Amino acid sequence: MAADVRLMKTAAELALADAFASVKSTLPGGADVAAQREAAFETFAEAGLPHRRVESWRYTDLRALLREAPPLAPAPGTEALARAVAACPMLAGIDARRLYVVNGTFAPDISDLANLEPGLSVASLAQVLGSGSPLAAQIGKTVPSTDAALALNTAFMGDGVVISLAEGASLSRPLHLVFVTTEAGVTATFTRSLLVMGKGASALVLESHEGPAGAAYQVNTALEAVVGEGANLERLKITAEGDEALHISTLLAQVEAGAKFANANFTVGGATIRNQLLVQLAGENIDASLSGVSLIADKQHADTMLTVEHIAPNCQSREQFRAVLDGYAQDIFQGRISVRPGAQKTDARMMSRALLLSDTAESDNKPELEIFADDVQCGHGCTTGSLDQQLKFYMMARGIPEKEVEALLIQAFVGEVIDAIGHEGVRVALADATRNWLIERK
Amino acid sequence: MTPLLEIRDLHAEIAGGRKIINGMNLTINPGEVHAIMGPNGAGKSTLSYVLSGKPGYEVTGGEVIFRGVNLLELSPDERAAQGLFLCFQYPLEIPGVSNMAFLHTAANSQRKQRGEPELTSPELVRKVRELGKKLGIDTDMLKRPVNVGFSGGEKKRNETLQMMLLEPYLSILDEADSGLDIDALKVVSNGVNLMRSPERSMLVITHYQRLLDYIVPDVVHVFAAGRIVHTGGKELALELEATGYAQYQNEAA
Numbered sequence: 001m002a003a004d005v006r007l008m009k010t011a012a013e014l015a016l017a018d019a020f021a022s023v024k025s026t027l028p029g030g031a032d033v034a035a036q037r038e039a040a041f042e043t044f045a046e047a048g049l050p051h052r053r054v055e056s057w058r059y060t061d062l063r064a065l066l067r068e069a070p071p072l073a074p075a076p077g078t079e080a081l082a083r084a085v086a087a088c089p090m091l092a093g094i095d096a097r098r099l100y101v102v103n104g105t106f107a108p109d110i111s112d113l114a115n116l117e118p119g120l121s122v123a124s125l126a127q128v129l130g131s132g133s134p135l136a137a138q139i140g141k142t143v144p145s146t147d148a149a150l151a152l153n154t155a156f157m158g159d160g161v162v163i164s165l166a167e168g169a170s171l172s173r174p175l176h177l178v179f180v181t182t183e184a185g186v187t188a189t190f191t192r193s194l195l196v197m198g199k200g201a202s203a204l205v206l207e208s209h210e211g212p213a214g215a216a217y218q219v220n221t222a223l224e225a226v227v228g229e230g231a232n233l234e235r236l237k238i239t240a241e242g243d244e245a246l247h248i249s250t251l252l253a254q255v256e257a258g259a260k261f262a263n264a265n266f267t268v269g270g271a272t273i274r275n276q277l278l279v280q281l282a283g284e285n286i287d288a289s290l291s292g293v294s295l296i297a298d299k300q301h302a303d304t305m306l307t308v309e310h311i312a313p314n315c316q317s318r319e320q321f322r323a324v325l326d327g328y329a330q331d332i333f334q335g336r337i338s339v340r341p342g343a344q345k346t347d348a349r350m351m352s353r354a355l356l357l358s359d360t361a362e363s364d365n366k367p368e369l370e371i372f373a374d375d376v377q378c379g380h381g382c383t384t385g386s387l388d389q390q391l392k393f394y395m396m397a398r399g400i401p402e403k404e405v406e407a408l409l410i411q412a413f414v415g416e417v418i419d420a421i422g423h424e425g426v427r428v429a430l431a432d433a434t435r436n437w438l439i440e441r442k
Numbered sequence: 443m444t445p446l447l448e449i450r451d452l453h454a455e456i457a458g459g460r461k462i463i464n465g466m467n468l469t470i471n472p473g474e475v476h477a478i479m480g481p482n483g484a485g486k487s488t489l490s491y492v493l494s495g496k497p498g499y500e501v502t503g504g505e506v507i508f509r510g511v512n513l514l515e516l517s518p519d520e521r522a523a524q525g526l527f528l529c530f531q532y533p534l535e536i537p538g539v540s541n542m543a544f545l546h547t548a549a550n551s552q553r554k555q556r557g558e559p560e561l562t563s564p565e566l567v568r569k570v571r572e573l574g575k576k577l578g579i580d581t582d583m584l585k586r587p588v589n590v591g592f593s594g595g596e597k598k599r600n601e602t603l604q605m606m607l608l609e610p611y612l613s614i615l616d617e618a619d620s621g622l623d624i625d626a627l628k629v630v631s632n633g634v635n636l637m638r639s640p641e642r643s644m645l646v647i648t649h650y651q652r653l654l655d656y657i658v659p660d661v662v663h664v665f666a667a668g669r670i671v672h673t674g675g676k677e678l679a680l681e682l683e684a685t686g687y688a689q690y691q692n693e694a695a
Contacts, residue, residue: 393496394534398544398604399522399552408547412538412587 013048015069020155023072027158029129036140040154047148059332059364060274060303062149065246070218072158073103073187080182081110087180088208090238090433094425096176096206103181104189105159119169119201125160125192135162138194142224143252143278150250153222156190167198174204174423179221181211188218195225202232204423210269213242222250229283230258234422241270250276257283257312264421265292266430267302268437277306281315288317291417295437297326305334310343319350322414325361326441336368339376346376354384355413407438445469446643447612452504454492462488464668470612473640477654477679478647480665481687486647487531490616494528495521509611523555525611529618533597536588541600544588545570545607552608573606577633595626602633613637614645619653631656651683664690
C-alpha cells in the first residue's frame with residue numbers, strides 16, 4: 001500500500017498542480033528557467049506536501065495545514081505601495097538602504113536605488129531571469145536541496161531582489177529588504193532573492209517580513225547567498241507576519257574560505273513560521289554563526305530547521321537559539337551539524353534553549369551531529385524550562401515587582417543571542433522589540 | 443515606643459506539609475539588634491522566608507505587623523519597599539543581568555512603590571561605587587552579571603552592598619557567616635555595623651556565636667521547635683556556646 005500513498009493527492013496538492021499549470025507561462029524567465037520550474041515542480045509532486053513522516057518536517061505537518069492553494073497575490077497598485085513604505089517600524093531607527101518587495105513584487109518606485117555604492121548592483125529577480133544575466137544561472141545552484149517547500153518556491157518564484165557586491169566592495173550603510181503583504185485577502189507569494197558577494201566584500205543585510213492581521217495569506221520566500229572568499233556577511237531576518245499567516249523561509253548559503261558569516265533570525269509574528277537554514281562551509285577558516293530568537297504566544301507555531309555542513313577543515317560554527325513561549329505556542333528546533341570526511345579541526349557548538357511561560361506551551365528540540373572526521377570538536381545541548389522560582393523570589397525580595405522580574409529574566413535569556421549581534425542599532429532595535437513583546441503580553 | 447516589628451502567635455507550615463513555626467512571639471523595637479540562635483532544623487530559615495514572603499509557605503495563624511502594616515498581606519516586593527531586607531544565606535546568580543542594572547532597578551522599584559523620586563543613573567552609580575569601596579567590591583564586579591562566578595565571600599559582600607544601598611528598616615541576616623573566611627566576615631560585619639542607627643533594626647539568624655563577636659546584639663533568643671523558648675542579653679550567646687542547645691530543646695518538647 002505504501003507505494004500507492006502518493007496516488008491519494010490532497011486537495012491542496014491538486015490545487016497547486018492546477019495553479020502551476022495555469023500560471024507557469026506567465027512567470028518570468030526564458031526556456032531554461034521554465035525547464036528549471038518544471039523540474040522543481042516534479043520534485044515537489046513526487047514527494048507531495050511534507051507531513052509528519054518526513055523527518056525534517058516532523059513537527060510541522062504542511063499537508064494537514066494546507067487545505068487549498070490560494071491565488072498568487074496581484075502586483076501592488078499605488079495605494080499598496082504607499083502603505084508599504086511605512087513597513088517595519090522595528091528597524092525604522094536604522095539608517096539603511098531600503099529595497100521593497102510588495103505582495104511578492106519588487107517595487108523600484110519606492111526603493112532606495114539612488115547613489116549605489118561602487119561595486120553594488122541591485123535588480124529584480126524577474127528582470128534577471130528574463131535577461132539571461134549570468135546571475136540567473138546561480139539561482140537554484142547555491143546549495144542543492146530537494147526540500148518540497150523550496151521546490152515549490154523554485155517552481156513559482158515570481159520576483160525578489162538580486163544583489164551583487166563586487167570584490168572588495170563594502171557598504172556604507174545596511175541593506176534592508178522589506179517584504180510586505182498589504183492585501184488582507186487569502187493570497188500566496190513566492191519570492192526568491194539572491195545575494196552574491198565577491199572576495200573580501202562586506203555587508204549587513206536586514207530582511208523583514210510582515211503583513212496584515214486577520215488574513216490567512218501564505219508566504220514562501222527564499223534567499224540564496226554566496227559569500228565569497230574572505231567576505232563578511234551579517235544578516236538579520238525579522239519575521240513579523242500577521243496573526244493568521246503561514247510563512248516558510250529558506251536560506252541557502254554557500255560560504256567560501258576565510259569568510260565570516262553571521263545569520264540571526266528574530267521571530268515574533270505569524271501563525272505558522274518555518275525557517276529553514278541550509279549552510280555549506282565550503283572553504284577553510286570560516287567563522288560562521290547562526291542564531292535565533294522566537295517570541296511566540298497564543299497558538300503560534302515556530303519551526304527552525306538548520307543544517308550546517310562543514311565541508312572543509314579548520315572552520316568554526318556556533319549555533320545559538322532561544323525561544324520564549326506563552327499560551328499554547330509551540331517552538332521547534334531541529335539542528336544538524338554535519339562534518340564531512342576531511343573537515344578536520346572542525347569546531348562546532350550548537351545550543352538551543354526554550355523558556356516556557358505557560359503550562360500549555362510546547363518546545364521540541366532535536367539536535368543532531370553527523371561526524372565523518374576524526375579530529376573535531378563538536379557539541380550540542382538543549383534545555384527547556386520555566387522561569388526559576390527561586391530566582392524570581394530573590395529578585396522580588398529586592399523590591400522588584402513580579403512582572404518586571406519576569407521581564408528582566410526574559411530579556412536576559414534572549415539577550416545572550418541579541419548581545420552577540422555586531423551592529424549596535426540592530427541590538428537596540430531587537431532589545432526594544434523584546435520589551436514591546438513583553439508589554440503586549442500583559 | 444512603637445515596635446518596628448511585632449510577631450504575634452505565628453504559626454506556619456510548608457505548603458501542604460510539615461508545621462515549622464509554632465506559636466512564635468517576637469517584638470523588635472527601632473534601633474535594636476536581635477539574634478536568633480538555635481539548632482539545625484529549628485525553623486530559623488523558615489522564619490526568614492515567612493517574613494519576606496517566599497512562596498511555598500503557608501501561615502496558618504497569628505499576625506506580623508511591620509511599621510504598622512500587616513506584613514503577611516504584602517507580596518515580597520511590597521515588603522521590600524516597606525523596608526524589609528532579607529540577606530540570603532545562599533545568594534542566587536542572575537545570568538544576563540548586570541549587577542549595576544539590578545541595583546538600579548531594585549532601588550528605583552522600591553522608590554516608585556513608596557512614591558519617592560527615582561534615582562538617576564549618575565546618582566546611583568556614584569552611590570554604588572562609594573559603597574563598593576567600603577566593601578571591597580570593584581567596578582568590574584559591578585559590571586558583571588549578579589553573583590555569576592562570584593566566590594562565596596564576594597556574594598555575601600554583594601548582599602551587603604544591596605542592603606546598604608536599599609537602606610532597609612529591618613535587615614534579616616540569615617546565616618550571614620556561612621561560607622565566609624574571617625576577612626570576609628569582618629568586611630560584611632563592618633557593613634552591617636555601619637547600618638546601625640536609632641531607626642534601623644536587625645534580626646541576625648545564626649547557629650554560632652562567632653558572628654555575634656562582630657555584630658553585637660542587644661537581645662539573644664533561643665529558637666527551638668518553631669518558637670522562641672528563651673530570651674536573654676548578649677551574654678546568652680556565650681553561654682550557649684558552652685552548653686549547647688540540648689536543655690532548650692527539652693524545654694520546647
